[in-house]
Amino acid sequence: MTTLRVIADDAVARTSAQQSSRPRINGLTRYASELTRALIDTAPPECDVELIVSRRPRAELDEFGRQFPGAAGTTPVSMPHGALASAWANGVRVAAGTGILHAPSLFAPLVRGDQHVARQLVVTVHDTIAWTHPNSLEPGVAAWTRRMARRAAKHADAIVVPSHAVAAELAEHIDVGERIRVIPGATSASIVLPADPEVRASWLKLPERFVLASGSMDPRSGIDALIEAAALPEFQDVPVLIIGEDAWRGRRITEAAMLAGLPEGRVRPLGAVSDSDLALLLKRAEAFVAPSYAEGFGLMALEALAFGTPLVHSDAPALVELASGAGYPVVRYNAGSSYAQRLATAVGSVLAGNADAEALATLGRDRAKAFSWRDSGARVWQLHAEL
Missing domain, CATH: 3.40.50.2000 (Glycogen Phosphorylase B;)
Structure with missing residues (x-):
């Protein structure tokens, strides 16, 4: 043996x-x-x-x-x-x-x-x-x-x-x-929808439309740029829900949203979520945004692909490799415009229907099957x- x-x-x-x-x-x-x-x-x-x-x-x-x-x-x-x-x-x-x-x-x-x-x-x-x-x-x-x-x-x-x-x-x-x-x-087989999705959605106070992300105010995560993007017209006032804790070394997501001029609740940290709540969030989100400046793999982005959630991601090499054309890449560094503006344009394209969300969902599910x-x-x- x-x-x-x-x-x-x-x-x-x-x-x-x-x-x-x-x-x-x-x-x-x-x-x-x-x-x-x-x-x-x-x-x-x-x-x-x-x-x-x-x-x-x-x-x-x-x-x-x-x-x-x-x-x-x-x-x-x-x-x-x-x-x-x-x-x-x-x-x-x-x-x-x-x-x-x-x-x-x-x-x-x-x-x-x-x-x-x-x-x-x-x-x-x-x-x-x-x-x-x-x-x-x-x-x-x-x-x-x-x-x-x-x-x-x-x-x-x-x-x-x-x-x-x-x-x-x-x-x-x-x-x-x-x-x-x-x-x-x-992806994990444990990430499945709850038996009572409507009850859980009500308990989580999920808005009718929302964009989902995961991260903190750690500069590497790119959440600061996403918050700035949420304040731009292209975002159509759609709320952003963020899996992760509000505070990171004294910096708070809620404070950053307030400083960006966003009304209370437009950007909401969710803290840690259960596997079933994660499944519900991914299923109902109009887009998942992975704005990080550096990644090793991008597990949450892969989970979004598996649920057919349109993925908007940075051009960090690991995320580009993971999505392999099944997501909407956004250039992190470009002197011509701010990263926040480019994120807003990409997310806004998905929200407005200019990007083919159905095609992205199909490509995402197919890509996730490779893992x-x-x-x-x-x-x-x-x-x-x-x-």
Whole structure:
């Protein structure tokens, strides 16, 4: 029996003291959990998947077993998450299982030197924000990411990235040779409409017409430009609903909307939403806007494509690659006009019916079919077989 050991810390959202009843599922958590399930489902004959996690209470270990049925088991290592992240970043040899090891992030034992270290190790780099937009990350995260990426360049047998755009960008920052493999993510089967869509729509106070986006006042997200765009005539006074928290390091979406001259409620942050509410929002939005200046993949944009929601996106390379002509691209940098004006023109074209929304919806659904977690899982298994 061949065992693929997956470092699964990121696959279950850690619950903060302030959010004990409802941990937020971020992009990394969704990626890690979906990929882990796909690896279990696509395991070749005589192969299985064991979950490796940092030290944690028994109740949390049991949670892994419930969320990932079919796994061969869950094995904790000797240190808690934070201490383990620091130890591995400093090259301390803390074993996480031998044999074949797969990490859905850079949280991995990127060391070499004794029999207690995996003989085959693959890690994942999701974007290059730690180099291009380090201030977008929490303090210390950018430095940790860059350090771990350098260790990956020395010790990893292969590095998985979600797009060719990230592959090209990462090669500008670290020497990875021929070890990069592009294996994208996909949409989640859990994002389905609620049983009571009208009740949920009423509870969410959804307007009859609205544009949907996701992000914060982090400058990288481009939400500031979208708010400016919403104040322009082309937007036809259609409200903008934004998945994400209002505040980012003292900057608030609601305050930015007020300063742009927009009436209260024209731009509304929704906070974190459930999978079923996300499905409802995507289904009813007249357009989904992905205005970010930098992305690694664009999972929310892909989810919009899957629901047939017309996609307006920036010309960030990863988003252009993802949409592949199924969206409405907007140039980020152009001396001839502001980014906000170009966003307003693009969104306004969709709202006014000048852009063929039906054609965009069909193209989007077809494009989304090119991505599947089963395919991604099978490609990870194939990668390890080739190594």
